[in-house]
Amino acid sequence: MTPGARVAAAIEVLADIEARKRPAADVLKEWGLSHRFAGSKDRAAIGSLVFDALRRRSSSAFIMGEDSARAIMLGALHQARGLSVTEIAALCSGEGHAPAPLSEAETTHLAAPDLTDAPPSVAGDFPQWLESAFAAVFGATVVAETAALALRAPLDLRVNTLKTTREKALTSLAHLHAGRAPLAPDGLRLPLTPDGRGPALSAEPDYLKGRVEIQDEGSQLAALCSHAQAGEQALDLCAGAGGKTLAIAAMMGNKGQIYATDADARRLAPIYKRLERAGARNVQVRAPRRDQDVLADLEGKCDLVMVDAPCTGTGTWRRNPDAKWRIRPGALEQRIAEQDQALDEAARFVKSQGRLLYVTCSVLREENEDRLKRFLAAHPDYRSEPPRLMAEKAGLPELDGFASPFGYGLRLTPLTSGTDGFFIALLTRE
Numbered sequence: 001m002t003p004g005a006r007v008a009a010a011i012e013v014l015a016d017i018e019a020r021k022r023p024a025a026d027v028l029k030e031w032g033l034s035h036r037f038a039g040s041k042d043r044a045a046i047g048s049l050v051f052d053a054l055r056r057r058s059s060s061a062f063i064m065g066e067d068s069a070r071a072i073m074l075g076a077l078h079q080a081r082g083l084s085v086t087e088i089a090a091l092c093s094g095e096g097h098a099p100a101p102l103s104e105a106e107t108t109h110l111a112a113p114d115l116t117d118a119p120p121s122v123a124g125d126f127p128q129w130l131e132s133a134f135a136a137v138f139g140a141t142v143v144a145e146t147a148a149l150a151l152r153a154p155l156d157l158r159v160n161t162l163k164t165t166r167e168k169a170l171t172s173l174a175h176l177h178a179g180r181a182p183l184a185p186d187g188l189r190l191p192l193t194p195d196g197r198g199p200a201l202s203a204e205p206d207y208l209k210g211r212v213e214i215q216d217e218g219s220q221l222a223a224l225c226s227h228a229q230a231g232e233q234a235l236d237l238c239a240g241a242g243g244k245t246l247a248i249a250a251m252m253g254n255k256g257q258i259y260a261t262d263a264d265a266r267r268l269a270p271i272y273k274r275l276e277r278a279g280a281r282n283v284q285v286r287a288p289r290r291d292q293d294v295l296a297d298l299e300g301k302c303d304l305v306m307v308d309a310p311c312t313g314t315g316t317w318r319r320n321p322d323a324k325w326r327i328r329p330g331a332l333e334q335r336i337a338e339q340d341q342a343l344d345e346a347a348r349f350v351k352s353q354g355r356l357l358y359v360t361c362s363v364l365r366e367e368n369e370d371r372l373k374r375f376l377a378a379h380p381d382y383r384s385e386p387p388r389l390m391a392e393k394a395g396l397p398e399l400d401g402f403a404s405p406f407g408y409g410l411r412l413t414p415l416t417s418g419t420d421g422f423f424i425a426l427l428t429r430e
């Protein structure tokens with residue numbers, strides 16, 4: 001396919017996403033199945049164009065003066081890829097399968113894109129109904145923070161120290177231009193291709209043999225803030241596919257015991273293979289069973305309980321831009337209720353002097369500091385560890401620079417820490 005034909009296909013996919021309100025990944029998959037002539041490179045390039053357009057959907061529509069799929073894609077070629085009006089016009093030749101040539105109005109808009117009067121939700125490309133929630137967190141930097149959430153994310157890896165070292169992994173992944181992640185001591189960062197794709201890691205021996213795991217640097221830092229130690233009893237209450245379980249298994253050097261569970265057994269499905277690949281041998285998966293308390297024996301026994309809570313995922317919009325336009329107001333209330341429930345549940349497993357790590361990949365105050373405030377009022381035997389101490393004990397004193405101004409924990413963001421958005425707080429029990 002020519003570059004122009006790929007743009008035309010991306011416009012078609014965007015129109016379909018909008019018309020059928022379907023997830024982008026599903027529509028892209030269907031498009032690939034019904035256009036067999038498109039090769040894997042074409043499909044990846046079209047996916048990348050669609051995701052760039054979704055990241056910058058509002059601002060692209062604004063500069064174009066309309067919100068059709070074509071306007072959003074053309075605007076995003078400027079907004080996300082920095083193409084000039086001449087370069088965009090060259091893609092829209094109208095020849096073969098390329099989009100129709102630019103109209104006079106499109107040329108005018110693309111020649112002088114202007115966001116001067118755009119409200120924060122447009123300049124920062126996020127849903128308008130979240131404007132007050134974002135303003136409450138970021139104040140004067142709301143546009144800079146949300147605009148950073150609308151950029152592409154790098155591909156981060158965690159080196160599995162049960163199997164190798166960061167220096168060895170750096171050497172064996174040099175052909176992918178792997179570099180050290182700036183903050184996480186076992187983190188690697190891989191650059192993306194100019195059109196926003198990461199390397200095909202699934203065929204790499206380091207990945208297949210469990211020497212590296214795909215994990216955002218922020219998630220790695222969250223695990224480190226648990227201060228998990230060899231020999232401890234740890235419970236990962238919201239283990240899901242096990243990203244953080246694997247990270248703490250490595251921190252504990254396979255010594256002690258980690259219990260991994262999740263309210264939804266299906267979410268745990270990938271964990272078994274991942275544990276095996278990573279060589280993590282101190283993890284017991286306790287899948288939930290109807291009418292049976294599978295954690296009863298752990299009550300008051302755990303040195304560490306992790307609550308990697310279900311959340312709106314606002315911190316991961318760089319990787320999942322479709323999600324930001326699909327989220328509805330009711331979802332925030334629902335997540336808040338689930339967060340309170342998970343925290344209350346976690347409290348019964350923490351032993352005296354034990355720790356409770358609360359993590360979300362959302363930047364919203366409602367899902368973070370406000371949840372802890374409620375929890376601490378209901379559980380007077382818990383204290384919030386000052387961020388400075390939490391960072392120091394993790395061996396990462398520089399993380400104190402990301403301390404939340406709202407009383408508890410750390411807030412990482414693409415703008416400040418260069419990671420996905422995360423909230424991390426550690427509570428200790430008297």
Ligand SMILES: C[S@@+](CC[C@H](N)C(=O)[O-])C[C@H]1O[C@@H](n2cnc3c(N)ncnc32)[C@H](O)[C@@H]1O
Pocket residue numbers: 237238239240241242243244245261262263264267308309310311338341342345
């Ligand atoms: C953010 S995901 C976990 C991601 C995972 N820890 C990782 O690092 O890959 C949140 C998980 O919490 C689970 N969950 C929600 N409420 C829960 C509860 N009350 N108890 C246990 N798990 C819960 C969800 O099913 C979901 O899998």
